Amino acid sequence: MTDLYLQDWRAWTPHREADGESRLDTQDKPAGKAVPAMLRRRLNLIGRAVCDMLAALDPETNRIVLHASRHGDGERTLEMLYGLNEGDPLSPARFGLSVHNATAGVYSIASGNRCSQQAIAASGSEWAALIAEAHGYLADGQSSLLLVFSDQPVPQRFAAYAPASLSAAVTLQVGSQPVGDAQRLVETMNPAGDSPLQPLDIIDWLMGNRRRIACPISRRGWQLEPVRS
Template sequence: MTEPVEGTRMSALEFTLKKWSAWSPGLESRRHWQEWAAGEREPGVEGVPDLPELKPMFRRRLSPLSRMALRVAMDLRPEQGVASVFASRYGEMSRTLELLRTIVSGESVSPTAFGLSVHNAVSGLYTIGSKDRHASTAIAAAESTFMAGVMEAAAWLGSGAQEQVLLVYYDEPLPASYQQFADGREYACAVGMLLSRDGDGPKFRISSAGPRAARTDEPQAITWLRHLLQGTGQFELGLAGTGWHWQRHG
């Protein structure tokens, strides 16, 4: 492999993983995820996490998908709040499909369903529900969604804009009508990381590894979590046609 010409090379991004959390039906604790990474447990299909931190009047509008994302966000958020990146490939696709069906049938759409179908709905729910006034954004980038979220969060740290960033990836299987577009194994899951510029926890260095074909046999966040739990020292994840090399220290 030839080294890129000096000056055009993209510098590496580095961060510390302060905390992580994940939730999927049937994989509801760190022990469950450890067993999953060891091949001893499979995710289930139905179930929603509890959110006792949020008021019932707030919780009532949450979809199973947004409940998973918020569970992970609440697990990781520091008391003083934190900037957040919410990454989802499909977002609230089930709600969107329901809205489209309502429009086709000629009926008026539900304002609540419309408001909560947008891609930054979970970002809004998180900041309102936790009264967190830090910056928050929402990302979708096809099969590279998780990596795009990591890149955004790491860039916030690298630019000095934030000391730490909460990243939450969340998705659920496509509704039956869209199944023909599914290109790999689908999970209902949320995977979260609290990234920091320094501090205690595993340190990661991410650098460009050249052009790569997209790999979509499972969500990237699931691949990443398996590497984390198995303690893999080096691995690669793609982002829009480029491979990104991950190196773990500690």
């Protein structure tokens, strides 16, 4: 399998301390400055954070974007379903932004990035799916691409059926070459792990608070190792 290197990353969550890490934004309301105001108004907080992080990692806007989220914008979807049940007409803007590829789509319009994009939901295996897809694109000849993993709390009505989650998003630039301060992503089989990985777990791992992360469903684990010179 192709080697995969973590070349750079950005993250957003108001639910932990930055501990001096400049790549982690902990503001309650991300600025969303990468997106013009007329487009930004339709993005939720996570969407604003993701667009800013993508712009920071890819100022040339020439990289493929893979965006994974287990639940997407559940609140918006549920609100529309309640409305439909009442016989209310659907709001076109809300419908447009409730789809799973909404944030990536707005980013593409705002930045002019016309590379491929993919929106992924994988029942708790989002991280494993992102890495598998990334290997595919790198094997296909891409030198680097952007991975996004974001989620927000599941609407109250469904909270009992899903693990508790907090708003967080992480964006990683991965590639086939160890450029800059890159670290090598090493995959292991059948690691110990109990619950599905969420964006906050990835942030914890990137900040060095965890050595390994594991996806119990795909029975794979990952750790970052320094690049040997």
